[in-house]
Amino acid sequence: MTASAAREWLPAVGVFVIVLAIWEVGFLVLGVQSFLIPRPSVITEQLVSDWSTLARGLVFTGTEAVSGLVVGVALGTAAGFATARWASAREVLLPVAIGASTIPIIAFAPITLNWFGPESLLPRVTIVAVMCFFPVMVNTIRGLTNVDPGTLELLSSYAASDRQTLTKLRGPNALPYWFTALRIATTLSVIGAVVGEFFGGPLYALGIYITLQTGASRYPSAWAAIVLACVLGIVLYMVAVALERLTIPWYTARETAR
């Protein structure tokens, strides 16, 4: 297990280290100015010295992202179930969902600030929830409806109830689709939270911190916050992958077997 896990991760880690080394040495030799892109060592230094502020920002922005993610995924899943189950719900919900997904976040963010006030988490939670809702809903619908017709006939030959068809076939069939949506939603959640903060929020929030430091020409500080936002996104994504492997191990096994 540990040996195979190492074999799985080693290439990615190796590439990461090599890229960092080239970045560091190359930029030093070429003399690339730090306002363009600072070297990794400079960013790391800044991360350490700004840590107390950055840590608060990470907790704040992380809370927004995770809360919005949970709300958006829950609503998207519920809407997906309703839509797949009742044709009337499809007619009502789908246009609303498509409309919500096309809202420009940049226009929407200032409005949510007016709703809840800049210091509150809610403006960003709302934005993140709206962003995560659509991919989750669409994938849930697809997973519930894109079932093998032969298997449906088989269940009908057993005189299975609608409820049994849902729990024995449609539900399990939807899980891989749902987890794909969850992965997408995790990365969207961090983007939504950070971009939402550009329009207001406490000064230590990662999005605000990035804009303030850039405005003051303190680029390494801005980059430290950017790196932290990336790390947050990657961690959330990996949590989603781990949940997927725990919940549908057969899927991972089948994909590797192919």
Place this chain on the structure above:
Amino acid sequence: MTSAGVPGGGAVEVPAVVEAVGVGKVFGAGSTAVTAIESVDLSIRQGEFISLIGPSGCGKSTLLRLIGDLTHPTSGTLAINGKPAARARSDRDYGMVFQAPVLMDWRTIAKNIELPLEIMGFPPDERRRRATELLKLVELEGFADRHPWQLSGGMQQRVAIARALSFDPKLLLMDEPFGALDEMTRERMNAELMSIWRRTGTTIVFVTHSIPEAVFLSTRVVVMSARPGRISQVIDIDLPAERSVETRESERYFRLVTRVREALRQFEPTDEGPEVTEAERVRAEGLA
């Protein structure tokens, strides 16, 4: 086996397992209507093994699906165990095996066999007992905890058969179950099915393209002709009940294979009319 006399002389008429009278099926309506089968009369008794054979588009699969209540006749009457097909389906009289094994990838092999039992509310230990027994019957004892994609096509089809047998259905409907298998595997599966049928005594209706398969397995072979699909001939297979590799080499077997072949040739289409393909059938059914 074919009729049950009740002690005391007061004979009670045992209804045939399948009783079709003048059954017809038209897909679609108006100018796009396609007649899949027309005026089919067929009576199948308890314990029989009936093969439906005929050219593509002769409606043999449609007839099987009508019997199984997966589609409904547009004319005639159809009774299963003396009741309407829909009642028979809700009474869980049918075990079905399709050309594709349609196993659930998220379930292990044992759990796939238990699926109908779960739906029908069998207690867990009874489900496990039956799954174990059936895995032995289809010679897949070591594969209980594997997943479908880890098995070959022939093994997957054996799982599908075990699943269909799990709840002791009164009638087993098989739609070209070995159609996707190579000749060697198919012959081995034929022999296995034969022994399963002999041990369980289940009535089987079997759709096939293969003349040797139909003759080897059946008590009667129903030959169908196309456009519109009709029963053209019913051939009794008077081979010994015990059939083996030697059966396939016997003269009587060859004679029967020739008879079925000639029956099929007699009704070979002379004009190249449109054939009802699977896709057309599905489309027509969607419109209906």
